[in-house]
Amino acid sequence: MKYGVYISNFALQGDPNKFLELAVAAEDAKWDGFFMWDHNYAGKDELIADPWITLAAIAARTEKIRIGTTVTPLPRRRPEKVAREVTTLDILSKGQFVLGVGLGGSSENDYRKFGEDVNLKERAERLDESLAILEGLWSGRPLSFSGKHYKIDEVTFNPRPIQRPRVPIWCAGTWPIKAPFRRAARYDGVFPLSMSEDMSLEEYSDVVNYVKKHRESMKDYDVVIMGTTAGGPEKPSWIDESEALGCTWYVEVMMGDHFDKFLERIVEGPF
Incomplete structure (x- = not known):
């Protein structure tokens, strides 16, 4: 088991300096990862840090700790921009970046507030197309793409990320809705959530067994x-x-x- 910090990007009054201090402390205390939520809006009174810029600062100050977004609502992002950002963060972090992706937890705050009334079916289509584009752009080979929502006229992105065959992708899903977990089985990890407040051990067992059925092997596969x-x-x-x-x-x-309180818990180390 590896151990990480999973922190809201609207914690700490959105102060990126505090997130940076916690991340450096986490590496010093032998935590394995430091992961940030990725929301643009959580209500008019919430102060929010941009996780991508904050993680860039963290990458420049740390050596070995895994960092990443958990999770980015990829359908509201341009995949080519995310491809560049992830590559840069992977290089800055010396190959320690993880990309967590999902549909977005809040239709209101992630989409409608900004004029994007995207239904779940279309979000899922955009997510799958975006993931295919990310893999293609990270390959360093010429990519042309023609999907329902995105089109690319032969481009080649360089440099490539450090990690091979790709930057690890963790896919979020709300159990027991099955489609997100079939998607997760095609990538490098799963970040399960529950319809109830907390996931039970029985639900985690069901998730692991379901993903197993849709993969050749669970070797090097992460379940969070x-x-x-x-x-x-x-x-x-x-x-x-x-x-x-x-x-x-x-x-x-x-x-x-x-x-x-967070710093005290982090300095103690995982267990």
Whole structure:
């Protein structure tokens, strides 16, 4: 099991300097990853940091810790721009970037507020096309693409990301809706959410088994679980139980304006 910090980008009053300090502390304390939410808007009173620029600062100040977005609503982004951003972040982080993707958690805040009334079917189509484009652009070979929503007239993107065969892609999905998990099985990891407040061990088991059925192998494949713990030497038993089911990452959820509390938990180290 690997251990990461999973922090809202509208935590800490959106102060990128505080996110940077926490990420550096996380690497020093032997956490394996530092992952940021990716929202543009969460209400008029929320102060929000841009995760991509913040992660660039983190990449420049760290050496080994995994960093990434969990998750980016890819259908509201231009795939060619994301391809460039991910490549740059992968190079800055010395090959430590992970791209988490999904449809977007809030139709209102992620789409309609900005004049994009995108239904779920169209979002899913855009997501799949965008992922195909990302892989093509990262290959360093000429890419032409003609889809329902995106078209590319032969381009070649260089430099390539450091990681091979591609920057790892983790796909989010809300269990028990199956389609996102079939998509996740085609890539490098799954970030499961639940219709209920928290995922149960039974649900994690169902997710792992479902993804297994749609892959040749689970080797080097990541399954992410999340939660909040008090820290200290005693690791909650459900984390080990999740690992036994096939989960590979535990991420500690951090929300709100509690910098000192977050820093204390991070400095303690995972377990």
